[in-house]
Amino acid sequence: MSExxxxxxxxxxxxxxKMSDAAIEAMLTxxxxxYGNPSSLYSVGQNAKEILExxxxxxxxxxxxxxxxxxxxxxxSEADNQAIRxxxxxxxxxGKMHIISTAFxxxxxxxxxxxxxxxxxxxxxxxxxxxxxxxxxELEKAIREDTCLVTxxxxxxxxxxxQPIREIGAVCRAKGVLFxxxxxxxxxxxxxxxxxxxxxxxxxxxxxxxxxxGIGFLYAKKGVRITNLIExxxxxxxxxxxxxxxxxVAGMAAALKETASRMTENAAHMTEMRDRxxxxxxxxxxxxxxxxxxxxxxxxxxxxxxGIEGESLLLLLDDRGICASSGSAxxxxxxxxxxxxxxxxxxxxxxxxxxxxxxxxxxxxxxVDYMIRNVTEVVxxxxxxxxxxxxxxxxxxxxxx
Amino acid sequence: xALYSEKVMDHFRNPRNVxxxxxxxxxxxxxxxxxxxxxxxxxxxxxxxxSDVKFETFGCGSAIASSSMATELIKGKPVSEAxxxxxxxxxxxxxxLPAYKMHCSVLAEEAIKSALxxxxxxxxxxxKEQ
Numbered sequence: 001m002s003e004x005x006x007x008x009x010x011x012x013x014x015x016x017x018k019m020s021d022a023a024i025e026a027m028l029t030x031x032x033x034x035y036g037n038p039s040s041l042y043s044v045g046q047n048a049k050e051i052l053e054x055x056x057x058x059x060x061x062x063x064x065x066x067x068x069x070x071x072x073x074x075x076x077s078e079a080d081n082q083a084i085r086x087x088x089x090x091x092x093x094x095g096k097m098h099i100i101s102t103a104f105x106x107x108x109x110x111x112x113x114x115x116x117x118x119x120x121x122x123x124x125x126x127x128x129x130x131x132x133x134x135x136x137x138e139l140e141k142a143i144r145e146d147t148c149l150v151t152x153x154x155x156x157x158x159x160x161x162x163q164p165i166r167e168i169g170a171v172c173r174a175k176g177v178l179f180x181x182x183x184x185x186x187x188x189x190x191x192x193x194x195x196x197x198x199x200x201x202x203x204x205x206x207x208x209x210x211x212x213x214g215i216g217f218l219y220a221k222k223g224v225r226i227t228n229l230i231e232x233x234x235x236x237x238x239x240x241x242x243x244x245x246x247x248x249v250a251g252m253a254a255a256l257k258e259t260a261s262r263m264t265e266n267a268a269h270m271t272e273m274r275d276r277x278x279x280x281x282x283x284x285x286x287x288x289x290x291x292x293x294x295x296x297x298x299x300x301x302x303x304x305x306x307g308i309e310g311e312s313l314l315l316l317l318d319d320r321g322i323c324a325s326s327g328s329a330x331x332x333x334x335x336x337x338x339x340x341x342x343x344x345x346x347x348x349x350x351x352x353x354x355x356x357x358x359x360x361x362x363x364x365x366x367x368v369d370y371m372i373r374n375v376t377e378v379v380x381x382x383x384x385x386x387x388x389x390x391x392x393x394x395x396x397x398x399x400x401x
Numbered sequence: 402x403a404l405y406s407e408k409v410m411d412h413f414r415n416p417r418n419v420x421x422x423x424x425x426x427x428x429x430x431x432x433x434x435x436x437x438x439x440x441x442x443x444x445x446x447x448x449x450x451x452s453d454v455k456f457e458t459f460g461c462g463s464a465i466a467s468s469s470m471a472t473e474l475i476k477g478k479p480v481s482e483a484x485x486x487x488x489x490x491x492x493x494x495x496x497x498l499p500a501y502k503m504h505c506s507v508l509a510e511e512a513i514k515s516a517l518x519x520x521x522x523x524x525x526x527x528x529k530e531q
Contacts (some may be wrong), residue, residue, distance in 0.1 A: 001461050030418040259458065309437050311461035329437045330461035330502075338436065349434040385419045387441040 005303065007321030009216060014185060014358035015297055015325055019208035019255070024087040026254035027212060030247040038244055039235065048246050055253035059217060063202065065191040071218045071226065071236045072249055076184035076205030077108035078229065079218035082240075083180040084112045084151060086220070086227040088121060090178070091148025097294045098147045102126045102134055102163075102341040105153050108203075109182055110339075112152075126152075126316055132161035132291035132344050140171050149178045154186035154202075156215075158327055158340040158356060159291030160300025162190065169198030184208055184216075187393045188259035189267065200224050206248070207289045211255035215248035268359045270298035273363045277301045280372030284379055286392070290341060290354065294330045302327075304341070304350045306401045307389030308382040313355055316378045322371055327354040349388070350400050405462060412466035417473050420455040429515025429521065432508050438464045440512040442472070446520055449480050456512070463495075463502040464509075469508035470494050479518075486513055503531035 010018065017085070030051060036044035038052050061289050073079045086101070091097055101113055103125045106334045113123045124142050126134050134152055144151070150172050164179055166222060172179035181202040187202075188209030194202060205216040220239075232241025259266070272278040273294075278289055280305050290302040310326025317324050327338025328401060329352060336342070337351035346354075357371060383389040390395045405413070422443035432438040438460035445453035454476050456468040471491050475483040488506035493496045498506060521527070 068404060307459065309460050309464075312413070312465055315410075319414065328461070330464075348437070352434070352437040375436045385416070385457045387430060387439050387457040388459040390421075395458060 007370065008323070009321060009371060010323045011359050011363075011371065012323045012325050014297075014356065016207045016213065017210045017360065019207075019251070019259055021214060022258045023206075023211050023251040023255035025079060027247040027251040027262050028249045034246060036118060038246060039233065042096075042345045050251050052244055052246055055249045058253045058257050060219075062192075062256055063187070063219060065219050066222065068237070069219055069222055071217050071220060071239050072242060073216050073218040074214055074242060076106070076182065076203050077165055077206075079203035079205075079216050079247055080106065080108040080151075080180075080182050080231050081112050082218055082226065083203060083220070084109065084116070084149065084227060085179065085229065087149035087151075087178045087201070088116050089147045089227045091121075094142065094148070096146040096148035097121045098144050099124065100124045100139065100147060100150045100375060101141050102128050102152055104128050104132070104156055105151070105156075105183055106157055106184065107361070108151070109151055112398075128156075128161075128343050130345050131295075132156060132159045132340075133295060134163050134168070136164055136167045136171060140175075143171070143175050147175075147177050149180060151180040151182070153225075154181045154183035154192070155297050156291065156340060157185050158207075159302045159344065160185070160294050160358070161291040162186070162296035165199065166197050166316040172200075173198045174225050178359070185297060188256055189263070189299070191263065194219055206252035206255060209255055209259045211252040212248045214304065215245055215252050217252070262361070267298040270359060270361060270363065270377070273359055273365065273368050274301055274367060276300060276368045277357060277359070277371060280368070284376055286401045289348075289380075290344060290346065297358075297376065299359045299363075301359070303355050303381045304346055306350050306399060307355045307386045307392055308379055310354050312353055312380055312382055313353070313375075316381070317374060320374045320378070322374060325356045325358075327356070328352040347400060355381075355385055374377040404499065406459055408470075408479060408496040408508070409418075409463060409466040409498065410500065412469040413462045415484050416456075416458075416469040416501065418455050418469065418476065419430055419457070422453060422455050425455075425516075427518075427520030429512050429517070429519055431511045431515050432460070433498065438463065438470040438505065438508055438510050442516040444455050444513075444516045444520060449481065450455070451475050451478055451483055460505065460508075461502070463498050463505040466495055467509040468512070469506040469519070470508075473511055475513060480517065483513060484517055486512070495520040 036048040038049035187204040202219040284308040310328030311330035341351040425443040427444040488510040491506040
């Protein structure tokens with residue numbers, strides 16, 4: 001019996017990752033055998049508590065933190081919300097109501113800041129320039145007497161650019177300002193040492209490093225005052241109420257331990273594959289790579305193709321077994337394309353034609369070549385009946401890229 | 402559940418009447434690249450009948466499918482019928498569109514109306530007096 005095997009290349013690892021076997025097994029074991037409530041005093045409960053605390057130790061050690069500095073949350077968004085709210089609360093008490101961030105943060109950060117603005121805070125969003133990288137000098141200049149927080153993402157979720165976190169941390173430390181980083185895309189993929197980087201708070205999400213969805217953590221340096229988002233029991237040092245999702249925490253720890261242990265070799269392979277992909281896609285006429293070519297996450301490729309729209313590109317790539325994403329308005333359900341692409345200066349017309357391919361650790365050169373071939377063909381096909389492309393080719397309008 | 406109906410995907414994957422009519426009797430273009438959708442319709446009209454229609458579209462899956470379906474709905478029809486094509490008819494013929502994609506069917510209706518306007522302008526006819 002022969003059956004056509006459908007190609008499936010999962011190239012959307014920035015959206016989520018496939019769970020590792022280690023994570024699934026860790027979760028199954030907990031669900032089947034360690035069903036106790038960690039707050040219960042009998043042994044079934046205390047066994048669950050032990051798993052929870054062992055996971056906390058393992059996670060803390062990956063980023064060189066102390067276990068007591070890790071608060072389990074429902075994911076990256078909650079961690080971002082809690083970190084920013086906490087710093088704002090402290091700031092308000094001290095009469096410091098100015099926050100610095102960047103124009104291309106995740107919405108978990110931007111929308112929290114919007115809310116704080118409506119509560120009287122002033123927010124400065126730093127320019128991220130054409131290369132998608134914050135300038136430390138500009139940050140230094142933006143810090144004021146009343147600045148209570150600097151929040152800059154570790155690596156951007158769309159264009160993958162890695163920010164100068166160490167330098168930002170040093171500036172914040174010197175000026176006595178709290179520094180939070182949304183490291184959702186970075187944890188497990190690039191080395192992170194919170195002490196060396198002078199980070200006060202850091203957000204992370206398990207499903208970005210082969211762990212389960214719905215679980216993440218907030219690192220908060222000892223001494224940083226943390227405000228509750230969820231009131232209730234005394235779980236998580238009284239900072240996050242609700243019976244802990246022990247299975248998910250165990251899954252997160254197992255996933256992170258494995259990912260972190262292979263980080264160097266994985267990064268080397270993914271970087272090689274990413275560069276191969278970039279070299280192939282850049283040959284498409286009137287295309288451009290989004291974000292700095294070198295200072296980006298190992299698996300991230302993000303392009304704009306002039307004259308086409310992203311959603312139709314994604315649908316046709318899906319037909320060819322390629323899972324990708326785009327920053328076009330049509331994929332977001334809003335009228336505007338990605339705020340990240342607009343922040344690096346891409347105009348609406350080309351931002352609609354964006355494609356993000358984020359490869360995983362198991363990507364092969366053959367798969368990369370398959371993606372290059374198919375993206376090239378689909379872009380060419382969509383351009384063949386695009387009135388925008390016709391006008392560009394006939395000289396009626398000018399090429400942007 | 403899939404994002405789009407089978408009909409939408411069929412018209413998106415195999416769009417009907419794609420292309421250009423060099424000696425068109427009416428051409429209409431609506432939308433703009435800033436918003437991410439542009440549709441261009443070309444009509445050939447003989448004896449008040451739409452004898453041929455072609456389109457070019459820059460846009461998402463439902464924009465391409467809406468253009469394709471709209472051309473199918475007016476091809477071979479009298480101009481008077483084409484003038485009455487509504488976006489609702491386009492969306493229904495596609496077995497529905499997600500709510501936030503309904504504007505794609507509106508664009509298809511507008512593109513056809515714009516091409517017919519052009520046809521009347523070229524002929525020096527005011528359709529309201531017809």
